[in-house]
Amino acid sequence: MNFENNLTFAKAQDEADILKDFRNQFLFPNQNGKEFIYLCGNSLGLQPKVSSEVLKRQLDNWANHAVEGWFEGKEPWMFYHKELKKLMAPIVGASPREVCPMNTLTVNLHLLMVSFYQPKGKRFKIIMEGGAFPSDQYAIESQVRFHGFDPKEAIIEVFPIEGEETLRTEDIVAKIEENGDEIALVLFGGINYYTGQWYGMEAITKAGHKIGAMVGWDLAHAAGNVPVKLHDWDVDFACWCSYKYQNSGPGGISGIFVHEKHFSNTKLNRFAGWWGYQENQRFKMEKGFIPEAGADGWQISCTQVMPMALYHASLQIFEQAGFIEPLRNKSISLTNYLEFIINEVNKELGFEQYKIITPKNPKDRGAQLSIIAKDKGKEVFDGLFENYILGDWREPDVIRLSAVPLYNSFEDIYLTGEALLKVSQKILNA
Structure with missing residues (x-):
């Protein structure tokens, strides 16, 4: 043009x-x-006009049903997250059972690293982009320390070559290959918050798998912004906040993705909670954690209804727009x-x-x-x-x-x- x-x-x-x-x-x-002319949706999306109506509907459910709202009304809270899953899935290129709205971004990043960062022997390192958002840096530092490693030894950061502002996919892939037998996890942000660069997610994921590592993505600046195909690209896990391009409000609920190939893997560690327990047996209150099938099995706490309502309001707009x-x-x-x-x-x-x-x-x-x-x-x-x-x-x-x-x-x-x-x-x- x-x-x-x-x-x-x-x-x-x-x-x-x-x-x-x-x-x-x-x-x-x-x-x-x-x-204002608002050009800051990369930090906090605007409020959909329908948000107050959607939120009021849930407040009315609370007022009219109280505790019975978990099972009564047009949108029982017990199953409310399933409505969101259907709308979240097309945004990140997944099936509904591979995604779940829950918690906040860095909490989910930690929970997923519990499962997908499993250092063994020589293979204990995490590779990430240099200059990642501080939350990612701090989360990864604390995870490697939790496993007894020094971040200076266990974290490989990839920086642009001298004189350039952004990373080249071939340099990231080369760094992965160079350290292949030492890398346990490849973990990048889908889009770098500072430069706005969208990394070559498919190629990086493929390179990570080729050397035997798990591959995860922080999609804080990518989900709702660019077309990603987490399932088709064979990504192991991902998480994102929903308050930037997905307009769910300040501190809005996060989302996770877990590839379906991991659903039956009993060797994955996870921090368990009641809401991740098998749904049809949950109220038997029995000992011994049995996870619900799919990404829902990574839930810990019960449905955050009000934050989900705000996310739901925006997701319906995405649906109207054709995702x-x-x-x-x-x-x-x-x-x-x-x-x-x-x-x-x-x-x-x-x-x-x-x-x-x-x-x-x-x-x-x-x-x-x-x-x-x-x-x-x-x-x-x-x-x-x-x-x-x-x-x-x-x-x-x-x-x-x-x-x-x-x-x-x-x-x-x-x-x-x-x-x-x-x-x-x-x-x-x-």
Whole structure:
């Protein structure tokens, strides 16, 4: 597509957008009666308008049924998670029995590592991307310490080659092969939170399995953003938060994936709880843990009804939109246009004030562009906020902007570029 840096072009693209009406299903932040252009869905998604209605329905169930709400009403809580499983599965390329909504992201990461990080002899190391989100770093450090290893010896981090901002899939694969007989677990984030790079998940998973390791993914920035095929790619396990691209609210419930090939593996460790016990025998209260079939067997605590209700509200919007493929097509167009607009701002300024460090190829990125501001970046970011553009700042010099296809528009992108140019000219010439 030949892009144009004008409002007429942006509005024409929005008019032709088959997903344009979904924007009306979300609430945008505002100050002084003016709405923000919201480009921060990579950190916290917007609230679906239906959220309050869905949540109220469960509050009414609680009010009207009290404890009987577990078995009475239109959506008995005992089985409520199964409604979500049907809608979660297409988002991550899985079958419903391979996914389950439960807990929060880092809790699930720990629980899954209990099962899938089983160091033995020489094979005790975990390989991950350098610069992963701190939660992943801390979780992995504590897991290897729990098994009696020094993180400096047990964790292999892969960093970009000197002079580059992102990793090459071939370098990750080469590092896996180089340390093959020592690696017990390959554990990466699907999309790096800082650079916005989408890793070559299929190739990395294949490489991990080739050397005999388990392979898991933290999909915090990937689930609901890019099309993943966890089952077909033979991924062993994955987990994700739902409050970013899946709009389930701050601290929203997490989801897990466990490949069905592991369901009958009795050698897997797991931390058990009552809610993961065999469903049709659960209320017999007997000793001796027998897991429910599928990912549900990794549950520990009972259904978190209210967080699930908020997640359910958003998942139904994904279903209406046709799940990931239509959203992905729009996402690519929006992000390409954002890239074009940022380059246009640099042209107007006469130099490269803004360097995009997210990969240029759409197959290597999702909805986020990470931009290094070479001068006075924080002042520029604050200036954008003052002009009702809400993105995300990461030290020391990166502005993250995420154009979410469910609720962002081409006009949003154009107006962001217009504001960025105005703010830049004011601050840089001061």
